[in-house]
Amino acid sequence: MSILNKVLKDLDKRGQKPGEAERSGGSAVAGPSSRLPWMIAIAAVVLLVVALIAGYVSWTYWAGDSRSLDAKSDEKSQPRLVQQAPSSQKSDFVRPATMTEPQPKPSDGSTQQKANVKPEPQPASVEAKPVKEADTATQTVSEPTPQMDAQTEVDPEPEPASEPTLVKKSVQLSPQQLIEREITAAHETAEKGLLSESAKHWQRVLSIDPNHIEARRQLAALQFGRNRWQDALQVLTAGLELNPKAHELRLLAAKMLQKREQPQLALTLLQQAQPQVSDHLEYYRLKAQLAQQLNQWGVMAQSYKALTETQPTQGRWWLGQAIAQQQLGETENAVDAFKRARKLIQHAPTLDFIEQQLNLLVEQDEATSS
DSSP: OHHHHHHHHHHHHHTOOTTHHHHTTOOTTHHHHHHHHHHHHHHHHHHHHHHHHHHHHHHHHHHHHHHHHHHHHHHHHHHHHHHSOHHHHHHHHHHHHHOOOOOOOOOSOOHHHHHHSOOOSHHHHHHHHHHHHHHHHHHHHHTHHHHHHHHHHHSOOOOOOOOOOOOOOOOOOOHHHHHHHHHHHHHHHHHTTOHHHHHHHHHHHHHHOTTOHHHHHHHHHHHHHTTOHHHHHHHHHHHHHHOTTOHHHHHHHHHHHHHTTOHHHHHHHHTTOOOOTTTOHHHHHHHHHHHHHTTOHHHHHHHHHHHHHHOTTOHHHHHHHHHHHHHHTOHHHHHHHHHHHHHHOOOHHHHHHHHHHHHHHHHHHHHHHO
16 A cells, blocks of 8 residues: 555656546546556556455465464374374474475565565564474474384393203312312211211322322221221221331331230331331330330330430430340449439439339349359
8 A cells, every 4th residue: 555655646746636537627548548557557567466465365364374284283293202103203393394384475576576576574573483492392202203113122021930950060179179168078977976977088189199199098097986996907008018218107006006905016117117206106116115115125225225316315215225224234224324323313212112113223243143
């Protein structure tokens, strides 16, 4: 309408109004020839304005309808995030973003008429908002999809709990570890009174290491305690055959023979070896005792002499040597040994015995000299 007013004002400025030519009595031919172009132009402008207004109204109505459709699609698609599959959610929300909005086609009017008619910037902002909302909607919908897939992968259906099974694994132990295990078991069974079981464990130790001296000593003592002394002596004899320097086994065998009232066999067994005196004092003491029991004074004197050389402060060794030399007729050596024993021994009955033997030796010496 503003364009129509401008045209009318333009006519007023020129001093020519519609119908003025007829009132002024102008010619009938000149009037129409001058008004016809203007009327055509005015009609064209009016039609153009009406077309623009109709297009603007229809475009605005379509944009509003598109926003309402977007809002409805958002409201309908929100609960579908839980109920529908991820593929359907994504397609419902992406559809508004991919739609292209129709734009009004410009008419064939002049460039001056396009400049005069300025479209409002509001439709552009209205058009941009649905696109952004659709973009954000597609982002929010596309994110839960891997989460739901991951949940289905991480949380499978619980399988029924299976009963625990015992798995036996064989562990290879070293010979030393096997020996230690058998020794521990042997001591434990012996403390419980299971002597036969304890003997089996000691035999297993010897099957692993036949030169195990302590195992042979323990097994022989166990067999001897069960009144199986022949088996005990056999165990010790087998050990001496493997290791003749195993003097502990020889000493134990001699003690067993002594208890079985076989002193000669015991002394013979001890005379088969001459170990270091300082390391085997008990060996020489038993040897001298067996020799005294068997009246073998030379072996007795030799054994006690070895002991006095190793422990010269022990009075009992000097006393034993004195008795052996007295029986051998070595009077001077016996007197000297009795005197050494008298200085080291404090036991009164033993001292009385020493005085008696010294007086006896003096009397024998005087009788011999006279």
